[in-house]
Amino acid sequence: MNELIEILKEIHPDVDYATATNLVDGKILDSFDIISLVSEIADKFDVVVSAEHMIPENFNSAQAIWDLIQKLEDEE
Amino acid sequence: MHNHVLQGFKKTVEQFPDKAAFCGENSVLTFRELDRAIDSVGTFILRQGVKKSPVVVYMEKSPEEVAAFFGIIRAGCYYVPIDAEMPQVRIHLILENVCAPLLICDASTAEKATELGFSGKIVEYADIVSGKLSGQEDLIDEKALQEVFDASIDTDPLYVVFTSGSTGVPKGVVGCHRAVNDYIDQLSEVLGFSSETVFGNQTPLYLDACFKELFPTMRYGATTYFVPKTLFMQPLKLVQYLNAHEINTICWVVSALTIISTFGTFKTEVPKYLHTIAFGSEVFPIKQFKLWRQALPNATFTNLYGPTEGTGMCCYYRVDRTFEEGEAIPIGRPFENTDIILLDEEDHEVTKESGEQGEICIRGTSLTLGYMNNPEKTSESFTRNPLQTHWPEWIYRTGDIGRYNERGELMFVSRKDFQIKHMGHRIELGEIEVNAQMIEGITGAACIYDKEKGKIVLFYSGDKEEADMKVILKDSLPRYMVPNVTRKLDRIPLTSNGKTDRVSLSAMLK
Numbered sequence: 001m002n003e004l005i006e007i008l009k010e011i012h013p014d015v016d017y018a019t020a021t022n023l024v025d026g027k028i029l030d031s032f033d034i035i036s037l038v039s040e041i042a043d044k045f046d047v048v049v050s051a052e053h054m055i056p057e058n059f060n061s062a063q064a065i066w067d068l069i070q071k072l073e074d075e076e
Numbered sequence: 077m078h079n080h081v082l083q084g085f086k087k088t089v090e091q092f093p094d095k096a097a098f099c100g101e102n103s104v105l106t107f108r109e110l111d112r113a114i115d116s117v118g119t120f121i122l123r124q125g126v127k128k129s130p131v132v133v134y135m136e137k138s139p140e141e142v143a144a145f146f147g148i149i150r151a152g153c154y155y156v157p158i159d160a161e162m163p164q165v166r167i168h169l170i171l172e173n174v175c176a177p178l179l180i181c182d183a184s185t186a187e188k189a190t191e192l193g194f195s196g197k198i199v200e201y202a203d204i205v206s207g208k209l210s211g212q213e214d215l216i217d218e219k220a221l222q223e224v225f226d227a228s229i230d231t232d233p234l235y236v237v238f239t240s241g242s243t244g245v246p247k248g249v250v251g252c253h254r255a256v257n258d259y260i261d262q263l264s265e266v267l268g269f270s271s272e273t274v275f276g277n278q279t280p281l282y283l284d285a286c287f288k289e290l291f292p293t294m295r296y297g298a299t300t301y302f303v304p305k306t307l308f309m310q311p312l313k314l315v316q317y318l319n320a321h322e323i324n325t326i327c328w329v330v331s332a333l334t335i336i337s338t339f340g341t342f343k344t345e346v347p348k349y350l351h352t353i354a355f356g357s358e359v360f361p362i363k364q365f366k367l368w369r370q371a372l373p374n375a376t377f378t379n380l381y382g383p384t385e386g387t388g389m390c391c392y393y394r395v396d397r398t399f400e401e402g403e404a405i406p407i408g409r410p411f412e413n414t415d416i417i418l419l420d421e422e423d424h425e426v427t428k429e430s431g432e433q434g435e436i437c438i439r440g441t442s443l444t445l446g447y448m449n450n451p452e453k454t455s456e457s458f459t460r461n462p463l464q465t466h467w468p469e470w471i472y473r474t475g476d477i478g479r480y481n482e483r484g485e486l487m488f489v490s491r492k493d494f495q496i497k498h499m500g501h502r503i504e505l506g507e508i509e510v511n512a513q514m515i516e517g518i519t520g521a522a523c524i525y526d527k528e529k530g531k532i533v534l535f536y537s538g539d540k541e542e543a544d545m546k547v548i549l550k551d552s553l554p555r556y557m558v559p560n561v562t563r564k565l566d567r568i569p570l571t572s573n574g575k576t577d578r579v580s581l582s583a584m585l586k
Binding site for chain 2: 009010011012013014024030031032034035036049050051052053054055056059
């Protein structure tokens with residue numbers, strides 16, 4: 001989780017990722033942020049993110065993103 | 077013959093009165109509705125006594141915003157689009173530059189508009205077209221509009237769109253009827269637009285990139301959908317959207333296209349109505365390009381190239397062969413009625429056959445009029461043609477370096493200066509540096525583009541933390557210009573003659 005927060009902080013240092021639950025819906029992360037986030041995640045956690053995972057629900061909070069990574073790691 | 081951009085529009089309205097012209101997330105305008113809205117806005121402006129002036133449009137991306145643009149043009153004025161997501165500092169610079177007497181906003185921007193310190197009159201779009209300000213019966217003065225139309229000439233300005241400026245101040249490019257009409261003629265022929273065309277627009281309305289959809293839609297009676305921005309992180313939904321609206325033509329930046337291909341979207345869903353795909357502004361990674369061609373073997377793919385100063389695009393290459401990874405897709409050849417010349421450092425012509433490099437310079441009707449209230453920058457890049465000195469003839473020096481390949485196709489090589497393309501946006505690294513240097517406590521700043529990772533890296537010296545720099549810069553720079561990485565150094569390395577040592581900065585990226 002800490003590794004993920006670090007990646008997220010790189011994108012927007014001023015966001016409190018521990019509490020934010022509207023990262024996408026609140027337009028904190030735009031589509032290009034998500035795309036670079038996903039490529040960092042793929043690199044760091046060695047997971048494959050595919051089209052069906054690319055939905056706002058999976059990116060609205062750090063916890064949701066973390067859950068997605070866990071799920072993808074289990075599928076490997 | 078009149079060469080006005082709205083010349084054929086009334087005919088389009090007669091032909092397709094109830095067809096949807098522009099479809100946004102929250103509203104749709106048919107051609108009849110659009111026509112009425114344009115004439116209402118035009119009449120309103122005339123009655124304000126505003127003539128041949130810039131009029132600012134500060135609205136959410138919507139069909140109504142398009143009606144405001146064309147209403148301003150109808151009144152013989154020219155529109156200056158500013159975006160709801162632009163930072164205040166940038167909006168101020170633009171307003172200061174154009175000195176407009178009138179600003180049109182909508183409900184979503186009305187409150188912010190009053191906080192801009194705008195010196196002219198502010199009016200809400202809905203109040204103009206609803207007749208709240210004029211009375212319903214008296215919305216349109218056809219006679220007055222016709223008089224303005226008849227008096228217009230095709231070198232009159234249409235718009236001022238702002239692009240990144242290396243000195244920290246954005247530059248306003250002024251475009252005219254003649255150049256836009258010429259551009260739309262050539263582009264429509266190359267891409268085959270007609271009344272059957274259904275566009276899915278991706279690019280913002282505050283730049284000239286959206287002309288590819290706006291003007292052909294008005295001219296041919298096509299339909300444009302404004303694809304919701306949020307779909308560009310949901311590739312599957314994005315393709316479903318294209319299919320639901322039977323969208324057959326897209327002119328997108330490369331990064332928007334690769335969002336679809338990267339995530340294996342085509343395995344689940346293919347945009348089956350698409351037959352015309354144009355792209356540009358960035359290098360298309362061949363691996364991603366191949367996925368697109370595999371998914372849509374019968375579609376045409378066209379690479380477009382051109383700076384805002386040359387009105388939209390000026391060169392094209394219709395992909396006619398396969399490319400291997402590592403190869404670059406050519407920018408091809410100029411549109412008809414446009415000439416490209418390559419000039420070396422001594423202003424001599426670089427011939428096609430030599431295969432040597434030179435600066436890409438544009439000659440012809442497609443040239444814009446220059447930069448708004450900026451004679452210095454205008455004379456730097458809009459210069460006399462050094463190859464023809466007998467009478468004044470203007471060229472635009474793009475700052476792009478190009479060369480012809482062995483097939484005689486124009487290839488993009490690099491930039492002469494520190495302008496980059498990042499996520500489809502044209503950015504002067506100098507503008508970021510100037511904004512960073514203006515921050516209190518910052519003693520030096522230098523920006524590098526990490527091409528491999530596609531990241532803007534800001535090196536700086538001073539007493540601010542790395543994370544704080546990004547946060548502060550968000551207040552003065554558009555989102556796409558905020559550095560992805562900030563790195564604090566004791567001092568910015570300099571070369572022996574006192575310039576920023578970019579070579580050693582680039583080495584630090586490794």
